[in-house]
Amino acid sequence: MSQSVDRALSILPLLAEGPADLGHVAGHLDVHKSTALRLLRTLRDHGLVYRQDDQCYRLGSRLFALAQGAMEQLDVREIAHPHLVALNDWIGHTVHLAVHEEGEVIYIDKIESRYPVRMYSRIGRPVAITVAAVAKLLLADLPEAERTALAEKLDYPMYTPRSTPDAATFLKELATVREQGWAADLGGHQETINCIGAPIRGADGRVIAAMSVSAPAAVLPQRELLGLLPLLRAAAEAVGLDCAGGTHPQKEERHTP
Structure with missing residues (x-):
């Protein structure tokens, strides 16, 4: 040092x-x-x-904000886990929890689908940052300048024809995610897998983690997956409430579908 x-x-x-x-x-x-x-x-x-x-x-106040953020990230997996289990018990499909760390979005928890056809992913591994629903949620919450700088330095691999092709498209999608308060990956990483995600907010209203539900299109059609959004968003809000110590996280006013 x-x-x-x-x-x-x-x-x-x-x-x-x-x-x-x-x-x-x-x-x-x-x-x-x-x-x-x-x-x-x-x-x-x-x-x-x-x-x-x-x-x-x-x-300074920034130090306290950093300390709070660190505590929330340490606690969020433990706090979120029973909510992930409960959501998985209810819907039967794969549920993920992810955080943004050092320029990567990483899965920190996963509850497997009860169906034989499953999504391949591993706890501790980075997600496909330009297409994953959880990544869009976490990056959409960044300040605009930081969001733009990050988008412009990313690579944009075309995993499928539905993958995000470039920074301009990615930034437009992040703006939509910010506005609607949820995200989706509809065949962008694997053509046969669809995913929806919802943000988990800390006490200050910032997104500290993201939850998602993933399912093969052959098991759950896209329309039915999108129909699970209210359950997913309710679970994510419950995690945020628990992370905030029982007080409702303050969030920006946004339009919801």
Whole structure:
């Protein structure tokens, strides 16, 4: 770890004890005030510290948001699992749970279909990010600039004739997902498999995970799969409610079908 990073990180436990002025921070780090000020400004630029009117520094709100997000991701699989099991018991088809980590969307839980014809997927493996319903939900929730930058650097393999062909089409689809509040992969990854997904929102209304239901078209026609959307969305909302500690997640006003 570089000396500057080490020093900057050392400031955070200090401020966790309470606000501190520049001199106190410099003394704690055993550096000149100009060095401490440079480190504090960097942390402030990232929202990790905040300078009060009295010129003392305290922990910033961004740090608390990051901590909350980390806790939600650690807990979401455990919280969601019984909901996935219950949904699978009710409908009989494959149910997935996925999160967005380090530029990839990864399945973190899966309940298999009770039918002999199943979708191939594995927990811990990345999904086909340009076509998977869970990926569209997680990426659609990103800020617009981040969404655009990510879409423009992705590859767009044509798994089937229904796969997303390019960044412009992908961004248009993400905009639709944002508006309607759910996503679908209708033969985009495997021609014989259809999938629908719903977002799981944390206490701040942001999408922290996504649930999906997948089924072979031969077992469940597309129209019948789409008919399961209310059940899937209700299950995802229940997971979000549990993740938020029993308080309804605040979400942006969006149109629903």
